[in-house]
Amino acid sequence: MTTGTRRRMGVEERREQLIAVALDLFSHRSPEDVSIDEVAEAAGISRPLVYHYFPGKQQLYEAALRRAAEELTARFVEPHEGPLGARLLRVMERFFDFVAEHGPGFSALMRGGPAIGSTRTGAMIDSVRQAAYEQILAHLGIPDPAPRLELVVRSWVSLAETTALLWLDGRRVPRAELERQLVHDFAALAAVSAAYDDQMAEVVRRVLADEPADGMFADLVLRLGRFA
């Protein structure tokens, strides 16, 4: 019978609540500065009860991180319709949304704070990178890329990561500009690589065939042309 006291949560429901509370705390402050006491307080339960669900802060942190990784990976999903540049721009917008929402936690994680880092957190980060890589290949329609294409896509994923991290450090450049710039960077890196390799050139040509005359790549060539 409920008699005005708080309803007792089921095991899964309570775990989910703790993960959500922890993710929120870890997103707004460096995870190293968040204590289990704070998690307990924010969840409205006792410290021992938190330990009942998660044996330590590391386990709770990893569960929160897994949730964040799933959320970010979901944001990479984009319909296979329209010019590639516009698709990539929409994904970049959602990526920067995520980064803005989880700023301090994202920074601490990516800068590899050793106090909280582990083989498992490293593997989670790599799985997000891999998801981004595979999404791009799927949009390009090339599931099994040659080494040069793999290198361009993976290094661009890393560039997007670094750009977001640098942006977080003071947010001194408008994020909308960086989202657009990263799409241009992708085209530029692909085009530079295409100069060395016929298969890459074919990829770039095929992508451009779908680009509108006023699309992202045309804009890039115009911009570069100012310096030619």
Added chain:
Amino acid sequence: MTTGTRRRMGVEERREQLIAVALDLFSHRSPEDVSIDEVAEAAGISRPLVYHYFPGKQQLYEAALRRAAEELTARFVEPHEGPLGARLLRVMERFFDFVAEHGPGFSALMRGGPAIGSTRTGAMIDSVRQAAYEQILAHLGIPDPAPRLELVVRSWVSLAETTALLWLDGRRVPRAELERQLVHDFAALAAVSAAYDDQMAEVVRRVLADEPADGMFADLVLRLGRFA
């Protein structure tokens, strides 16, 4: 008196020898797989004597890493003469020399193996990145850059790092091509950013004024033009 027995090394000499031996071992195999016994054997001394100089493997690893960091930083130094593209290409050649010489150790370090990672190793990596960043600014003649230029230079340093790491994984693309490509990438990233910012445009224009007609940037514009 030397009576055919091995000459006794001084303290500093022995430390230097151990660091050199360790760096060599850590360069050819993942540091996690190298034991103090192997260091002792390679140095021709007993295991307890290694511990006399370094209290543990972590300290020896950090000393070797500091040596490697100094060596890499020294390779960034390039005379302020001639076109910027050619200077950057020479630095890239020396960077890939370094990466090729220290392959497995470089990979393990940059992939952040937690068993050997620490706040101090992280700080050493950052100091190398910072040195690369400052060298580039010095060559550009802009010691105090605006946020967009800082972002381009730092993100390009990260791109060079990622490209080298990806190259090490199978070495499936000729390194000479990647060295050249990274110089082109720098120009491309700078030019993309210049499109958003007059100060960046001024930097690109000034750099190009020093570039010969058959230099790295002219080559890039020509290559990109194939797709325009």
